[in-house]
Every structure is written in structure tokens, then in C-alpha cells.
Amino acid sequence: MKKISYQYVLIFGSFAVLFFCLSQINWVGMFKVEQITKKTEKSIGNKCWDLFKKEQKVSDNPDAIRAVDSIINRICIDNNIDSKNIQLHLLINNEVNAFALPDNHLVIYTGLIESTENESQLAGVIGHEIAHMQNNHVIKKLVKEIGMAALITITNTSGGGEMVKEMAKTLSSSAYDRKLEKEADIQAVNYLIKANIDPIPFANFLSGLDTTNTDYSMSWLNTHPDSKERGRYIKAIAKGKNIHPVTILSKSSWEQLKANINN
Amino acid sequence: MKEKAVFAYTPTDFETEKASNSYLMSLLALIAGLPLPIINLIATIIFYLLHKKSTYFVKWHCTQALLSQLSVFIINTIGFWWTISIVFGTPTITNAYFAYIICMFLFNLIELAGTIYTAIETRKGNHIEWWFYGPLTNMICKS
Numbered sequence: 001m002k003k004i005s006y007q008y009v010l011i012f013g014s015f016a017v018l019f020f021c022l023s024q025i026n027w028v029g030m031f032k033v034e035q036i037t038k039k040t041e042k043s044i045g046n047k048c049w050d051l052f053k054k055e056q057k058v059s060d061n062p063d064a065i066r067a068v069d070s071i072i073n074r075i076c077i078d079n080n081i082d083s084k085n086i087q088l089h090l091l092i093n094n095e096v097n098a099f100a101l102p103d104n105h106l107v108i109y110t111g112l113i114e115s116t117e118n119e120s121q122l123a124g125v126i127g128h129e130i131a132h133m134q135n136n137h138v139i140k141k142l143v144k145e146i147g148m149a150a151l152i153t154i155t156n157t158s159g160g161g162e163m164v165k166e167m168a169k170t171l172s173s174s175a176y177d178r179k180l181e182k183e184a185d186i187q188a189v190n191y192l193i194k195a196n197i198d199p200i201p202f203a204n205f206l207s208g209l210d211t212t213n214t215d216y217s218m219s220w221l222n223t224h225p226d227s228k229e230r231g232r233y234i235k236a237i238a239k240g241k242n243i244h245p246v247t248i249l250s251k252s253s254w255e256q257l258k259a260n261i262n263n
Numbered sequence: 264m265k266e267k268a269v270f271a272y273t274p275t276d277f278e279t280e281k282a283s284n285s286y287l288m289s290l291l292a293l294i295a296g297l298p299l300p301i302i303n304l305i306a307t308i309i310f311y312l313l314h315k316k317s318t319y320f321v322k323w324h325c326t327q328a329l330l331s332q333l334s335v336f337i338i339n340t341i342g343f344w345w346t347i348s349i350v351f352g353t354p355t356i357t358n359a360y361f362a363y364i365i366c367m368f369l370f371n372l373i374e375l376a377g378t379i380y381t382a383i384e385t386r387k388g389n390h391i392e393w394w395f396y397g398p399l400t401n402m403i404c405k406s
Contacts, residue, residue: 027361
């Protein structure tokens with residue numbers, strides 16, 4: 001019995017020691033795994049964005065872009081996020097929708113900006129999408145819905161056709177799973193609080209209290225189920241927090257943004 | 264790792280062939296079963312069950328082959344599901360993952376070399392006892 005124990009420890013102990021020693025080596029760096037992953041994500045993100053650019057009208061209004069960018073910058077600076085990585089795109093579309101594409105493409109439909117009543121609501125939506133980007137939810141969702149093998153195929157082929165369309169549809173018109181959505185909501189609230197933006201208007205936007213206008217196609221709300229519940233827990237998180245809201249855009253700048261979008 | 268030992272009796276040609284085949288079972292399944300670790304184990308289990316009531320020499324080597332396959336199965340299964348979780352779940356490849364795959368590969372290589380060697384020696388009528396698996400088999404298999 002002693003002999004068996006001794007030999008068992010020797011064999012499997014050697015395995016464990018070898019495993020421990022080998023795991024100290026930087027294989028990830030050696031095989032450039034991060035670079036390959038980033039390269040794949042960049043390729044997928046660009047292909048998706050190219051498709052949207054081709055099928056929809058892009059807003060090139062510099063004042064509108066600058067205004068939305070200033071909201072993004074405020075959230076990023078106060079939360080130590082590199083805003084240079086985030087690529088903002090405004091699409092002229094009546095749908096109330098915003099979504100993230102791989103490689104930090106942030107797409108906001110003008111319909112969503114029109115439906116928001118103040119910068120805090122818009123900041124909440126932007127914060128939510130930034131949270132998805134920062135937590136790698138976008139790629140996780142694609143791997144789950146489409147599969148890693150398909151993603152690699154898209155990266156390695158020029159075009160990608162139907163698969164890219166499917167990817168674009170998945171990202172723009174379906175929500176992430178409940179766990180990821182809640183994670184993004186909570187993180188968005190934390191971003192807003194750190195950026196001195198009141199999260200309550202965002203909660204109200206989710207609950208649909210401020211947006212009763214049925215002219216808009218409410219894709220962003222319809223694809224994110226249980227909006228009222230989300231509004232409730234966001235208010236619960238924000239409760240008791242010491243927030244001193246500081247405006248990002250002046251009243252006239254906000255009105256100018258809405259006017260630019262309407263035009 | 265492997266030592267030539269003296270067996271209780273001199274096995275017949277028929278027995279040495281059967282005993283050698285128990286090791287070959289895992290090799291044949293290896294080629295057909297990659298990358299599913301379960302197929303190797305199932306093949307070895309089936310062979311063991313078929314020869315459970317055979318002579319002591321055959322039974323002994325079927326048991327040793329099965330026990331070694333069990334360890335390989337456990338190690339390979341961990342590697343297999345870890346890979347699946349990366350491909351279909353959260354795509355995070357870490358240094359630990361690379362280290363495990365290398366260790367798993369080396370373990371399989373050593374086991375493969377040992378299995379081939381033991382299959383050849385057993386066919387010649389030599390009794391080979393592996394470290395740990397040999398004494399464990401002695402405990403399980405009584406003549």
C-alpha cells in the first residue's frame with residue numbers, strides 16, 4: 001500500500017509540478033493570442049459596420065456627432081476608459097435603437113436621440129452600450145449565437161455575405177441574455193454616478209414613463225425585456241448615492257442636437 | 264516506470280496474445296476516437312468485461328490496461344471540456360490552458376509509448392508491471 005501511495009504521488013505529483021512550472025511561461029504572449037483575438041474582433045466589427053453603412057444612411061452632421069461624443073467622453077474620462085477606442089456612428093433611422101458592434105463600434109439611431117428628453121437619458125443608453133463593450137459581451141453573444149467556428153470563417157474569408165448579415169441582425173435587434181443585460185445596466189449606473197450624471201432619467205426611460213410616444217418603433221426597449229423591472233433596480237442602485245449632477249451639454253446645445261437630428 | 268517482473272506462471276501463447284490485445288485496444292480506439300477520450304475507455308472496458316473470466320495472466324493485463332486508460336480518460340476529459348468551454352463559451356485562452364494541454368500531450372505520449380512497449384513485451388510472454396498501476400492491479404486482481 002505504501003509503495004502504491006509513493007508511486008501515485010510521484011507520478012501525479014510530477015504532472016502537477018510540470019503543470020505549475022509550464023503555466024509560469026507566457027504562452028499567450030509567445031503565441032500572440034491577444035493580437036489574434038483583437039485582429040478577429042476588428043475584422044468582424046469592420047465587416048458589420050460596412051454592412052450597416054451600405055444599407056443605411058449615416059449622419060455626417062459634425063455638430064450632432066460632436067455633441068454625442070462629448071457625452072461619451074465625459075463617461076469615459078470619469079471612468080478611466082479610453083474613449084479613442086470607441087467609434088461613434090449615427091444612423092438616420094426612426095427606430096429607437098442603439099447597439100455595440102465588435103471592436104468598439106457604437107451605433108446610435110437618430111430615432112433614439114429624438115426619443116430622449118434629456119442628456120441623462122441618452123448618457124444612460126450610451127453607458128449601457130459601453131458597458132457591453134468593456135465586458136466583452138459583444139463577442140460572447142456572437143460566439144453563443146453564431147459559434148466560434150463561424151466567426152473564424154467570417155474573419156478568414158473576404159465578404160462573408162449571409163453570415164455577416166446574420167451577425168449584424170443578431171447585434172442590432174436582439175438583446176443579450178438577462179445576466180449580461182443586468183451587468184451592463186448596473187455598470188452603466190456606476191459609470192453615470194462617477195461621471196456626475198443622474199441615473200434616474202435613464203431608469204425612467206427604461207420604464208417607459210417618459211416615452212409614451214408610439215410614433216417611434218421602440219426596438220431598443222422591445223429587445224430589452226422587462227424594462228420596467230430594469231428601471232426599478234436601477235433606481236434601487238442609485239438610491240442613497242450622493243450624486244451632484246453636472247450637465248455636459250448646455251440647454252441650447254441639447255436643443256441644437258435635437259434640431260440637427262430632426263433635420 | 265515499467266519493470267519486468269516474474270509472473271505466477273508461464274503464460275501460453277494464446278494468453279500472451281489476448282493480454283497484448285488489451286493494450287492494443289486503447290491504441291486502435293485512439294486512432295478512431297480522437298478527440299473523444301471516452302471511446303478509448305469504452306473499448307478497454309469492453310475488452311476487460313469480455314475477458315473478466317479468462318486466465319489470470321489475461322485478466323491481470325486487462326485490468327492494468329483499464330486502470331491506465333482511466334487516468335488518461337480523466338486527464339483528457341478535463342482538457343477536452345476546457346477547450347470546448349473556450350470555443351463555445353468565454354473565449355479566454357490563458358497560460359494555464361496552454362500548460363495543461365502540453366502536460367496532457369506529454370502524458371498521452373508517455374502512456375502511448377508505454378502501451379506499445381508493454382503490448383510487444385507481453386506478446387513475447389514477458390510480464391510488465393507499470394509503476395503504480397502494477398501494484399494497484401495486484402491488489403485488485405487475485406490469482
